[in-house]
Amino acid sequence: MVAPLAVTALGLGLGTGTAGAVLKSRTDSFTFRNPSGAQVTCTVQSAHDLADDGSLTVSTTLSGPVECTASFMDIGVEYRHRSTGEADSAYQESSGTSLSYSIDDVAAPVRSEHLVLLDACDCLYLYELRQSK
Numbered sequence: 001m002v003a004p005l006a007v008t009a010l011g012l013g014l015g016t017g018t019a020g021a022v023l024k025s026r027t028d029s030f031t032f033r034n035p036s037g038a039q040v041t042c043t044v045q046s047a048h049d050l051a052d053d054g055s056l057t058v059s060t061t062l063s064g065p066v067e068c069t070a071s072f073m074d075i076g077v078e079y080r081h082r083s084t085g086e087a088d089s090a091y092q093e094s095s096g097t098s099l100s101y102s103i104d105d106v107a108a109p110v111r112s113e114h115l116v117l118l119d120a121c122d123c124l125y126l127y128e129l130r131q132s133k
Helices: none
Strands: 023-033 039-050 056-063 070-081 087-096 098-103 106-118 123-131
Touching: 023 123, 039 106, 039 123, 056 070, 056 106, 070 098, 087 098
Parallel strands: none
Antiparallel strands: 023 039, 039 056, 056 098, 070 087, 070 106, 106 123
């Protein structure tokens, strides 16, 4: 039996695009107390960048002291292929302080979801970025 995971939601949000927008990003900082009682501040930067040539780069970066190392990171992307118009999705996961990957043949709309789990504070960061055009 798996024990339920108690998490604190750190950042929830939705970015909406405007015509001609290419880069969507958000930066959030949060503070918690580590097991020894010291205050720790971490910063999470989430971004997706759709270039004119149809290449999409998505990333999540964590910065701060060693407690700001994620035990789990995930970026999921929903998009359309430029060449066919077909809907598609891509997911990548990792741990550590940075996750980034690129996808070719992408057209708007693009939606990316960035998730970070920190064991040091039992915290969960989740943010969604959207680009309609």
